[in-house]
Amino acid sequence: MPITQHDISRPEKKTSWRCAVCHFIFEGEKPPKGCPVCHSPSSEFILDGAREPLRYDGGKFDVLIINGSTHRAGNTSYMADIAEAYLREREVSCRRFNLSEHAIDYCWCCYAVRAESCTFPCRNKNDDMPAFHQMLAQTKAVIIASPINWNGMSGRLKVFLDRTTCMENLFHLGKHGLTEGKVAGILVCGHEDGAIKTAMDIWLNFQQLGFILAPFGIAFRTHGSQFNSSTDREFFRTDELIVSHTRGIVNNVIEIMQLDTEAKLKGKLVPVTE
Numbered sequence: 586m587p588i589t590q591h592d593i594s595r596p597e598k599k600t601s602w603r604c605a606v607c608h609f610i611f612e613g614e615k616p617p618k619g620c621p622v623c624h625s626p627s628s629e630f631i632l633d634g635a636r637e638p639l640r641y642d643g644g645k646f647d648v649l650i651i652n653g654s655t656h657r658a659g660n661t662s663y664m665a666d667i668a669e670a671y672l673r674e675r676e677v678s679c680r681r682f683n684l685s686e687h688a689i690d691y692c693w694c695c696y697a698v699r700a701e702s703c704t705f706p707c708r709n710k711n712d713d714m715p716a717f718h719q720m721l722a723q724t725k726a727v728i729i730a731s732p733i734n735w736n737g738m739s740g741r742l743k744v745f746l747d748r749t750t751c752m753e754n755l756f757h758l759g760k761h762g763l764t765e766g767k768v769a770g771i772l773v774c775g776h777e778d779g780a781i782k783t784a785m786d787i788w789l790n791f792q793q794l795g796f797i798l799a800p801f802g803i804a805f806r807t808h809g810s811q812f813n814s815s816t817d818r819e820f821f822r823t824d825e826l827i828v829s830h831t832r833g834i835v836n837n838v839i840e841i842m843q844l845d846t847e848a849k850l851k852g853k854l855v856p857v858t859e
């Protein structure tokens with residue numbers, strides 16, 4: 586069929602893409618090569634549209650993977666990808682979330698006003714966190730991945746963990762907990778300093794939720810000063826240890842999880858919390 590003028594002048598189908606890092610909106614058939622505002626690569630762009638709040642459908646799964654990075658497809662995400670792929674290889678059901686794709690408000694800190702005011706479900710029902718609370722209550726294990734940001738976890742992950750206070754406070758208020766006996770594995774990536782401190786900061790939070798840290802449950806990978814932010818991607822993508830360490834953590838989480846510690850410890854733990 587001959588091409589008509591109508592075909593030629595048909596306007597390009599435009600789609601709106603949003604940079605998950607800085608929220609810059611780009612209109613086009615495909616996302617741009619990079620973000621002109623924050624310089625993130627194309628992979629940080631997601632389809633823009635009316636955002637529905639995250640809802641948990643109630644489906645059962647065993648492991649919740651959280652990529653706590655500002656980047657949905659950066660170095661931390663690469664560790665989360667390895668973990669996710671290995672869980673699927675082992676036929677363990679999982680759900681994975683990149684926090685940068687979600688709306689999570691800071692903790693209102695009702696607890697700091699009055700311990701009894703920090704209730705579960707959380708008083709803030711306006712964002713995606715209630716769905717994460719429900720998934721934390723349902724899952725048997727978590728794998729948490731974070732970049733090192735100034736010798737600590739990312740700001741996004743910190744906000745997420747602050748928002749678990751309403752689950753921790755259940756123990757403090759003498760109510761039934763929802764998380765004791767579950768298993769945690771922790772993945773950290775960065776340049777050179779602060780990996781263990783970051784992992785420990787993350788762990789302290791899960792410890793207060795009654796989680797068990799899997800034996801050999803922390804993997805971190807840092808590359809040292811011979812690489813920089815322009816070349817670290819290549820380092821991580823070609824590094825064999827990041828793969829074997831991450832798969833090791835996932836294996837160890839699976840092994841402990843399959844002991845069914847959550848069911849076996851139910852009602853037997855003394856929640857010593859602050």
Ligand SMILES: Cc1cc2nc3c(=O)[nH]c(=O)nc-3n(C[C@H](O)[C@H](O)[C@H](O)COP(=O)(O)O)c2cc1C
Binds near residue numbers: 779
């Ligand atoms: C605000 C900020 C602070 C950082 N602080 C540290 C640090 O204290 N130690 C370190 O080893 N790397 C640090 N880094 C480097 C990141 O950990 C590193 O670039 C990491 O690979 C980023 O992961 P991502 O691609 O998931 O964002 C920092 C990066 C940023 C943006």
